[in-house]
Amino acid sequence: MIILKRLSIWMALLGLGFTTWVLMGAAKKEPMPTPVAEPPRSPYTESVAASGIIEAVNENVRIAPPVAGLITKVFVAVGEQITEQAPLFQLDDRDLRAQLLTREAAIPPIQAQIQEQQYRIGDLNTQLKRLKSVQDHRAVSDDEVQRTWYALEMAKRSLVRFQANLQEAIVRRDELHILLDRLLVRAPRAGTILQVNIRAGEYAMPGAAEPLLLLGDMQQLQVRADVDEVNAPLVAPRAAAVASLKSRGDTQFALSFVRIEPYVVPKKSLTGDNSERVDTRVLQIIYRFERPPFPVYAGQQVDVFIQRDQTAASPADAGPSAPRQPEAGP
Structure with a gap:
């Protein structure tokens, strides 16, 4: 009996030690892994960060059929340079x-x-x-x-x-x-065929969610930056800006201001899906840029840093307004 009691005590102590060791191992923090690339950093003392997407100049054209019908022939391929009024595809x-x-x-x-x-x-x-x-x-x-x-x-x-x-x-x-x-669908303007989502023998329907063809001018690209509506007052027209590929600080390139689209629109998560989640409302700013030495593509996401307007006060700096004091009586 004495031996069994001693054995049970030792087993309890062993279980307690094992539990302590497991808890200490679980509480130990693993070191943060070294990032593959340097994250993007703003070159300005004060800046407004925004997310953006690269697109063709004057935006992309989503080619759709004038009427529903069977496609008998497709005349273009992805990456092909076409002129205005060039035939794209033929309906039956x-x-x-x-x-x-x-x-x-x-x-x-x-x-x-x-x-x-x-x-x-x-x-x-x-x-x-x-x-x-x-x-x-x-x-x-x-x-x-x-x-x-x-x-x-x-x-x-x-x-x-x-x-x-x-x-x-x-x-x-x-x-x-x-x-x-x-029924012979032609190009509304010159550009590059970015997508071909049709084949001969398929049935085309107007108003489809996916465009049959996507046409864009790849000779000149632009960035559409989404600035949070809270930070919109901090951005001055023609402010300097830079962009870099998503999470790649070594790919930074300068941007040239084109215009501010004055209508604030719901922001999309830029996933490319039709049911994109709406996060907040944003002010969209269009920038042009010269092609950098590394390859960039239409539809690629970028991190944008815009130099902050020094004369504009931050919403956080404004603070709550003081209550109005009643006027003194006569």
């Missing part, structure tokens, strides 16, 4: 081409009717002149002259009607030409 136009054949076939018969009526008008006009030139009223009756004149007038009215029918047929034909040209 077989139905319209079949209608075009019918409408084009209706034009020659009307033209033949017009030509025949013109010959008839010419004959009647010659006949009427010949009848009027006869001086002897016994040889040509007034009724014959009147009938010829009436036939000439009716022929002229028929010619006008046929010409109107021809004009309508031509307009109906040209309407199909316009609709056919509409």
